[in-house]
Amino acid sequence: MDDFELEIKRDFLQEAKDLLQSVEQSFLELERDPTNQELINSIFRFAHSLKGTSRAVGFGQIAELTHSAENLLIEIKNGKIHVTQAIVSILLTFNDKVSEMIEGLVDNLDAVFNVNELVFELERISNNEPPLGGSIAVPSVEAFPVDPAVLMTPPPSDDSKWEEEEAAVIDPQPLTATAPVVDELEVPVPPPAQAAPPAMEKAAPIKKERKDDETLRVSLNRLEKLNDLVGELVILKALVENSLDSMGEHKTSRSLGKLCKEIQDLSISLRMVPVGPTFQKMTRVVRDTSALLEKKVELRVIGEDTEIDKTVLESLGDPLVHIIRNAIDHGVETPQERTAAGKAEAGVVELMAFHEGNFLVIQITDDGKGIDANRLIEKAKKKRIIAESANLTEQQGIELIFHPGFSTKDQVSEVSGRGVGMDVVKTNIEALGGEVKVRSRVGGGSCFRLMLPLTLAIIEGMLIQTGADNYVIPKGQVQEIIKLNEKDITRITGRVPYITLRNEIIPLFYLQGDFGNVKRPEANVAVIVTQGDVTYAVGITDVLRQLQVVVKPATKEMAGQTGVMGTTILGNGKPAIIIDLLNLYMKRVKKEATGLKSAAA
Amino acid sequence: MGTTKNHSSTDASRFMEFSLGGESFAVDLLLVKEVITPPEMTPIPKSAAHVSGLINLRGLVLTVIDARKLLGIQPEKATTENAVIIFDLGERLVGVIVDSIQKVLHVPVENVKPVPDADAATPYMKGIIQFDNKLTMLIDPEILLAGTPSAKHRAA
Known part of the structure; x- marks a missing residue:
């Protein structure tokens, strides 16, 4: 394989990885808004170009698999097949499979995969044949209720969307000023304005195309090198400033100082990325977890544009997944329990990011049943984690969830509760120089607050x-x-x-x-x-x-x-x-x- | 440095010659990133005696090793000739203090002789350069520095 071929293959894999991530959001969006023709079109365009490009660079298996997904999408596009949760599930499975193949190809460009089952399944569904209920797991949960408000919201024209996008780019930290500071957790009342997330808000692939035109991939190494050099520049500047001042060149010295400060701020900001993509991945986590547990959960995401150092963000994914799974598994009740408790049938998990001083705060709030401190204390005593005579406050009781080897669910579930978890989350966040806090009220819900340094640099x-x-x-x-x-x-x-x-x-x-x-x-x-x-x-x-x-x-x-x-x-x-x-x-x-x-x- | 007479560059190699306690040593020139005058250094606590400290090389923090102490050579008095050779060993940069830099040797390959068996105990010796009626020890800095963790607890 010559260098050129190698290069285009690598480029393709990197690009496809990014695209798959954003198209996953579109699939999830489609579940909520199954008749959005524009969304269907953009997914179709994605599949079509993935098929073409993968074939062109010589990844025949991806092309083959995408071809059958494309067939299914044509049927959906032409209105012959209606989008149900089962359809979305198979599309997500397709997405997972391609992602897996891409990961595999990154390691070994000649890797071979088993795609036959999925191709078969996709073809069968495209031909409108009844499911065999075989190898591909489609969670048997009734489709999420589609909020009528969402359906009625007229999709905003393309122009207005761009404006929204631009505005977000110009204002780098739109949340800093307005972010609510929830220190003492009251019952987490979902803000009413957020009740109906406008369906068009996240037509990710369409937005993405435009964004990509304006960005440039730069290796982190080069950024770090730049930061090093700018640091040196600032040190030299201090010396030059002194001699300039002694020569009476105060104005020049001030201008130099200002310029250096600006260059330094800029070079640091280059490492900062928005939390949005990481948050978007959680949509999938919520969907799959709630389907598995037969619970209804709505995820609300606030502050996606909030920025944080890339390296901090990278280590944030796993802790977030864990907390969210826990919130759905242990926090949010079943629809029956919720109705009985006088709550809305669907639980709400809110993921919010905002800046506070030199910290990025990520708050994961659910309106579930909360953490029962007494039960935890009782359990901890039984497990001899704390002494029988220990006298813990309610807050101390709640914080027992961070104790290693502590799981409260009476039965270890598939989703969470293997007894490893919250303590690992805590350790990971602390390793980043951050902090985890938890507040909870029985019946009212829980709130996890992760405080992370904006940058490790x-x-x-x-x-x-x-x-x-x-x-x-x-x-x-x-x-x-x-x-x-x-x-x-x-x-x-x-x-x-x-x-x-x-x-x-x-x-x-x-x-x-x-x-x-x-x-x-x-x-x-x-x-x-x-x-x-x-x-x-x-x-x-x-x-x-x-x-x-x-x-x-x-x-x-x-x-x-x-x-x-x-x-x-x-x-x-x-x-x-x-x-x-x-x-x-x-x-x-x-x-x-x-x-x-x-x-x- | 005019030592390149009579040899074409294709079958010759270039080395940097430096001296330690009066003896001559050489390293492959390609491993040398640069040579600087010894800057002020920040000591590293709990480090071995041959670790001189940290320096700031244009924004990069590097460890500097004292080659004389590492090789057990009596260090000469500090002079203006003292230099720090910055080695680029691929995954890291390391500084090494030497008494003085002599010259760049341009030596035909056949003049680099293998190490006699008797010196097998010093694996960092890569060969002996026979040139101008003189023998110069060729050192592999990668091996020399790899076997010398700076922190005592690792050596223990």
């Missing part, structure tokens, strides 16, 4: 001094800073010393000794770090100042060194190590904590 840090060395620590890990007097330190031979902070006994570690080779470490100041229910103090020489730092990877030679989060370059151009205090001390603290309690008792 820049963090708020503190420049600290310990001995002769300077380090950066992430500000997020610092609970408070206290002055350390020798008389407040209690030393026990063979143990870590401890201090008493507001009647709480906490271990004290010396950074100089643990992240250095100093035998007799000293400290004037202690940084208090809290993680979960563990608190400890880290003794350092001084806190110099707060600063924003660009996080760079640790060098390969430092790999595996405990407590290193990364490196950065300070304003004076010198490299500095960013210390992860949690990583450095967590294991030791846990060991000490048990010892301290017995020592104090």
Whole structure:
């Protein structure tokens, strides 16, 4: 295979992957709005071009499979077959199969797949033959009720849609100002304005075509390189500014400063992508999960244009899927239960993204039955996760769901509840420097709030001094800073010393000794770090100042060194190590904590 | 650097020659990204003695290794001749401090001799360059630096 052929094949796979993702949304949209001719046309166009291109680049199996899907779509287009949930299911199966094939081809361009069953099934349905009920699982749930309001909404003309799109692009953070801040969760009342999602809002493939014209694929490596260089530019700028100022060139110096700031902001923003595509994938999760559980669930998505660092977004998919599945499985009741409780038959899961300070908040709210703290506590005691005598508040009870190996559903279900889950979600989010919070009310529903740093590339840090060395620590890990007097330190031979902070006994570690080779470490100041229910103090020489730092990877030679989060370059151009205090001390603290309690008792 | 006489470039290789404690060493020139004067370095705590620290190379943070300490050669006093060779080892860049850079050698392939068996214990020795009535140790920086994790705990 020559280079050219290889290249067009790779290009095709990448493009097809993106297209499949957006067409999946169209399939789901079709389920809600089965008579939308424009939508059907756009899906048909997609299938047609997929067939043509895949054949042209030499992926005959994709072409063959798409050909039979296209046949089915022709029948739908001509009104001979009506769109039902079963039809959408088979189309989604087709979509999954092609995605799977593309993944396989990315790894091995000569991969061969078994498409016969699906081709057969597609052909059979196209010919309007009754289903055999064989290999292809079509969830036997009655079709989702189609909201009459949706059907009656006249599809907006193409022009108005473009305007909407443009507006969204011009205003980069439309949600920052208006996003509701739900700290205390009341009963999650769905905003009435959102009741009928306009069907045309997400004619994804059509929009996509236009967007693609205006974007350019750039490798993340090159962006990172750009960020590095811009960082250097900013350091040099500081020097140049000084000499310009001393020469009396204040105006030039100011212009230079402004320009550099703008370039820096821009280069950072290049890594930011909207959460929309990730949110859209959840539509499918909701559909499949609710169909499987025979529940009716409506997904509402708010704030799709909110932007976040690409690397953060990538690690967000799995936690989101998990929380949403949980919300449907454990939260939302069956239609019968809901009717009995005086709720609407269909449950609502709301997925909302907005900015709050330097964080992106993603809130997953359901209006299901909520989390029964008492049941959780009871269960935790039975499982000996907590002591029989433990006296937990309701909130503490709710937070037991994050405990490893905890599953509340009495029967382990296919969807969620394998006992691994929420604790993994919590760990994953915390690994990103984020936080998970949960609020819930029995009968009222639950709300999971994920707070994520907008970017992993820049963090708020503190420049600290310990001995002769300077380090950066992430500000997020610092609970408070206290002055350390020798008389407040209690030393026990063979143990870590401890201090008493507001009647709480906490271990004290010396950074100089643990992240250095100093035998007799000293400290004037202690940084208090809290993680979960563990608190400890880290003794350092001084806190110099707060600063924003660009996080760079640790060098390969430092790999595996405990407590290193990364490196950065300070304003004076010198490299500095960013210390992860949690990583450095967590294991030791846990060991000490048990010892301290017995020592104090 | 005029050492290329009598040889066409097709059957010759180029090496960078540098000195450590009075001895001559050479590395494949293609692995050298650049040579800089030693900048100020940030020490890495808990690192081995041969790790000098971190430097900022135009926005990239790199580790610098002291080749003299790594090879157990008595370091000479710091002079203005001291240099840091930045090696591009594919997946990473590493800096190595040397006493001084000598020259670029343009050597016919047949002048690069295999290492005598007696030196098999030092796998980073790739060969011996016989040139201008002088022997120069050819070092493979990839092997030399791969076997030297900077953090003590890994060496332990």
